[in-house]
Amino acid sequence: MTVPNRVPSLMARAGTASALTLAAVGGSVLVPGFAPDAAAATVATKALHVAASKKGSPYQWGATGPYRFDCSGLTLYSYKKAGKKLPRTAAQQYNRTHHVAARHRRVGDLVFFHYGRSVYHVGIYAGRGRIWHAPKTGDVVRLQKIWTGSVWYGRVR
Numbered sequence: 001m002t003v004p005n006r007v008p009s010l011m012a013r014a015g016t017a018s019a020l021t022l023a024a025v026g027g028s029v030l031v032p033g034f035a036p037d038a039a040a041a042t043v044a045t046k047a048l049h050v051a052a053s054k055k056g057s058p059y060q061w062g063a064t065g066p067y068r069f070d071c072s073g074l075t076l077y078s079y080k081k082a083g084k085k086l087p088r089t090a091a092q093q094y095n096r097t098h099h100v101a102a103r104h105r106r107v108g109d110l111v112f113f114h115y116g117r118s119v120y121h122v123g124i125y126a127g128r129g130r131i132w133h134a135p136k137t138g139d140v141v142r143l144q145k146i147w148t149g150s151v152w153y154g155r156v157r
Contacts, residue, residue: 043156044108046082051075051124051132057141059134064088069134069141071122075110078124084156090122097154105153112152125153 054077057069064073072090079086086093094112105111111131113121123133126143134141 043079043082043084044106047075047078047084047156048108048124048126048132050078050081051141052126052143054078054141055132055143057134059137059139059141061137071134074132074134074141075122075124079156086156091119093122094119094152094154096156098157100153100155102151102153106155108156110154110156111146112154113148114150114152119152 051074054065054069054074057065057067059070060068061070062073063069065077069077072086072088072093075090075093076086076088087096090112093110097110100106100109105125107125107127109125111123111125111133112119113123121133123131123144126132129146130143131146132141132143135144
């Protein structure tokens with residue numbers, strides 16, 4: 001005995017709310033007329049998830065993972081796992097990204113902390129004014145609110 005596939009008819013009867021619920025729990029929903037910024041959004045989102053998965057990993061100067069990181073080591077590792085190559089240091093990463101204004105920043109963009117014209121720290125923008133980063137010696141990879149206005153944003157392409 002075969003059971004007919006009732007998912008399409010159930011979705012049609014359940015309506016949009018169920019489609020949104022499906023999307024929220026990891027399903028795929030295609031919306032006619034909607035074209036996502038596919039490659040960039042996917043890579044940035046993957047990199048953000050990789051960084052978040054390293055929560056609690058210890059900071060170590062010069063480390064690029066997979067178990068210990070410094071700030072640019074975390075961004076390098078995260079984007080590498082997402083399929084993009086970045087240079088080693090925060091300053092080199094800044095020079096390699098497409099610079100964007102704060103009002104145009106997106107989740108997954110890199111956040112560069114600077115003093116004057118010198119970049120000294122980098123993290124991955126997580127939305128709502130927060131970043132995933134490897135802060136300093138004695139600390140661990142964590143989500144933290146951006147603590148200064150002296151930041152620049154860069155998009156990995």
